Amino acid sequence: xxxxxxxxxxxxxxxxxxxxxxxxxxxxxxxxxxxxxxxxxxxxxxxxxxxxxxxxxxxxxxxxxxxxxxxxxxxxxxxxxxxxxxxxxxxxxxxxxxxxxxxxxxxxxxxxxxxxxxxxxxxxxxxxxxxxxxxxxxxxxxxxxxxxxxxxxxxxxxxxxxxxxxxxxxxxxxxxxxxxxxxxxxxxxxxxxxxxxxxxxxxxxxxxxxxxxxxxxxxxxxxxxxxxxxxxxxxxxxxxxxxxxxxxxxxxxxxxxxxxxxxxxxxxxxxxxxxxxxxxxxxxxxxxxxxxxxxxx
Amino acid sequence: xxxxxxxxxxxxxxxxxxxxxxxxxxxxxxxxxxxxxxxxxxxxxxxxxxxxxxxxxxxxxxxxxxxxxxxxxxxxxxxxxxxxxxxxxxxxxxxxxxxxxxxxxxxxxxxxxxxxxxxxxxxxxxxxxxxxxxxxxxxxxxxxxxxxxxxxxxxxxxxxxxxxxxxxxxxxxxxxxxxxxxxxxxxxxxxxxxxxxxxxxxxxxxxxxxxxxxxxxxxxxxxxxxxxxxxxxxxxxxxxxxxxxxxxxxxxxxxxxxxxxxxxxxxxxxxxxxxxxxxxxxxxxxxxxxxxxxxxx
Numbered sequence: 001x002x003x004x005x006x007x008x009x010x011x012x013x014x015x016x017x018x019x020x021x022x023x024x025x026x027x028x029x030x031x032x033x034x035x036x037x038x039x040x041x042x043x044x045x046x047x048x049x050x051x052x053x054x055x056x057x058x059x060x061x062x063x064x065x066x067x068x069x070x071x072x073x074x075x076x077x078x079x080x081x082x083x084x085x086x087x088x089x090x091x092x093x094x095x096x097x098x099x100x101x102x103x104x105x106x107x108x109x110x111x112x113x114x115x116x117x118x119x120x121x122x123x124x125x126x127x128x129x130x131x132x133x134x135x136x137x138x139x140x141x142x143x144x145x146x147x148x149x150x151x152x153x154x155x156x157x158x159x160x161x162x163x164x165x166x167x168x169x170x171x172x173x174x175x176x177x178x179x180x181x182x183x184x185x186x187x188x189x190x191x192x193x194x195x196x197x198x199x200x201x202x203x204x205x206x207x208x209x210x211x212x213x214x215x216x217x218x219x220x221x222x223x224x225x226x227x228x229x230x231x232x233x234x235x236x237x238x239x240x241x242x243x244x245x246x247x248x249x250x251x252x253x254x255x256x257x258x259x260x261x262x263x264x265x266x267x268x269x270x271x272x273x274x275x276x277x278x279x280x281x282x283x284x285x286x287x288x289x290x291x292x293x294x295x296x297x
Numbered sequence: 298x299x300x301x302x303x304x305x306x307x308x309x310x311x312x313x314x315x316x317x318x319x320x321x322x323x324x325x326x327x328x329x330x331x332x333x334x335x336x337x338x339x340x341x342x343x344x345x346x347x348x349x350x351x352x353x354x355x356x357x358x359x360x361x362x363x364x365x366x367x368x369x370x371x372x373x374x375x376x377x378x379x380x381x382x383x384x385x386x387x388x389x390x391x392x393x394x395x396x397x398x399x400x401x402x403x404x405x406x407x408x409x410x411x412x413x414x415x416x417x418x419x420x421x422x423x424x425x426x427x428x429x430x431x432x433x434x435x436x437x438x439x440x441x442x443x444x445x446x447x448x449x450x451x452x453x454x455x456x457x458x459x460x461x462x463x464x465x466x467x468x469x470x471x472x473x474x475x476x477x478x479x480x481x482x483x484x485x486x487x488x489x490x491x492x493x494x495x496x497x498x499x500x501x502x503x504x505x506x507x508x509x510x511x512x513x514x515x516x517x518x519x520x521x522x523x524x525x526x527x528x529x530x531x532x533x534x535x536x537x538x539x540x541x542x543x544x545x546x547x548x549x550x551x552x553x554x555x556x557x558x559x560x561x562x563x564x565x566x567x568x569x570x571x572x573x574x575x576x577x578x579x580x581x582x583x584x585x586x587x588x589x590x591x592x593x594x
Contacts (some may be wrong), residue, residue: 122512126576127322180512182495192569201545215419215484225572228570229566232565235565249494250550252494259461265533268527275492275496279522282510
């Protein structure tokens with residue numbers, strides 16, 4: 001598909017793209033720019049063909065496909081190099097978890113001659129680093145591509161994601177950021193907040209909670225162990241939708257609190273029962289397995 | 298260990314106790330009292346030895362071990378029958394998820410001559426019903442027994458839980474209810490609240506969220522699919538601790554909201570980073586596996 005593919009930022013996601021691309025023979029040559037020395041030595045072991053770049057300089061002038069998989073807060077600095085050294089033959093894409101901010105960066109900072117097609121593959125884990133990357137990370141996962149006038153370049157990015165396993169869907173940045181605020185960003189913030197609350201409680205009561213965390217807390221602790229830079233970037237960049245989501249959440253929690261305080265049986269049970277519906281739909285749409293979870297072994 | 302064992306309420310937990318007890322030869326004879334006709338036909342298939350009772354009447358007078366595994370809101374009604382028909386040779390235990398309320402019931406409603414030792418095995422799933430029960434549900438799970446003067450009967454209950462796989466720990470009802478408010482009850486309420494929020498958003502924005510729920514929401518939907526009667530009972534019976542937990546949670550969420558609103562980078566990152574510590578502890582204490590979760594297949 002491509003001659004020279006460059007991955008900028010090669011952690012969990014970048015190294016998974018690298019592994020999948022090599023496996024699917026996406027390019028002739030594979031380049032990686034990754035600033036962590038420790039990560040570089042891990043990446044070398046993935047495949048001897050991979051060429052590690054020390055800088056984003058004239059070396060990138062004949063790259064034809066670049067994927068940004070750093071935290072979004074590094075995009076601006078990277079764009080400076082792309083503007084200097086890249087040509088209009090290259091296609092740029094990214095994996096950022098919010099899209100309105102990236103579109104804004106593209107419009108305000110990227111040379112008009114360069115081609116950036118915004119993507120967001122919905123894949124990941126609570127762990128970070130190239131040692132955790134997997135070639136099949138994207139298998140059957142959604143990849144959102146920002147809606148725009150379709151041309152050969154957009155089609156090529158679409159084909160790329162499909163080749164490494166994704167189901168592709170087009171969406172406006174606005175719609176993307178609204179939907180993922182609720183399905184991903186708010187759940188992560190809530191998990192962080194629950195863990196913070198458990199820590200405060202543990203500190204205040206001097207009790208060992210962790211020992212008994214299998215009853216629910218455990219599942220949230222996994223989500224709340226995710227990378228802090230990545231999530232800071234997401235929360236800040238999707239601020240407007242996050243605040244809307246937090247406010248809806250607070251309103252509902254205050255209502256649950258009232259139900260419990262006043263022992264409002266019928267109101268409470270109706271809400272608890274209602275939650276089951278969404279679970280059934282999630283399983284129907286193959287976003288989770290129906291097999292019940294009895295705790296991990 | 299026992300001659301006649303009776304399980305009152307034979308859903309997920311009751312039928313798992315039944316299966317484990319038969320496997321470990323806990324008793325000579327196994328009795329079940331379960332009010333759902335559908336469940337009774339499932340239970341018959343578990344083992345032909347199981348004797349299904351139609352009523353809690355004179356039939357139970359020579360039972361020597363009774364386990365209550367109905368929702369806690371049924372205990373009071375059951376105690377009336379126990380008072381009428383049970384003798385002091387029997388040991389009663391239960392699996393209720395809160396303990397102060399059960400101790401109060403015992404003190405206020407149970408005949409003084411009868412023996413009730415309060416238990417709480419920390420095991421379960423989001424599914425309900427005897428068809429989901431498993432003999433190894435309790436393997437390596439904590440079982441809390443309410444602290445009291447140790448005698449032969451307490452030791453026997455302890456031996457029982459150990460035989461079917463549990464690690465037993467003694468705790469005061471007060472300590473129990475405080476700890477599980479944070480490790481189990483609050484996480485469940487928060488999961489229900491997040492799903493409610495997603496449903497409200499879906500309704501308001503007429504967007505399909507479910508399709509993209511693998512990014513976080515999915516994990517909460519599992520917890521929020523748990524039995525509504527059981528959880529209503531827990532929230533109401535642990536009201537005081539729930540309200541304390543909700544208030545701590547609200548305070549923290551308002552603080553996170555402020556961090557996002559004002560883009561308070563250092564404060565936010567410090568909190569996100571802090572959450573990782575609890576995760577490491579959870580894994581160290583074998584409450585979860587360290588293997589990262591990349592989404593279920």
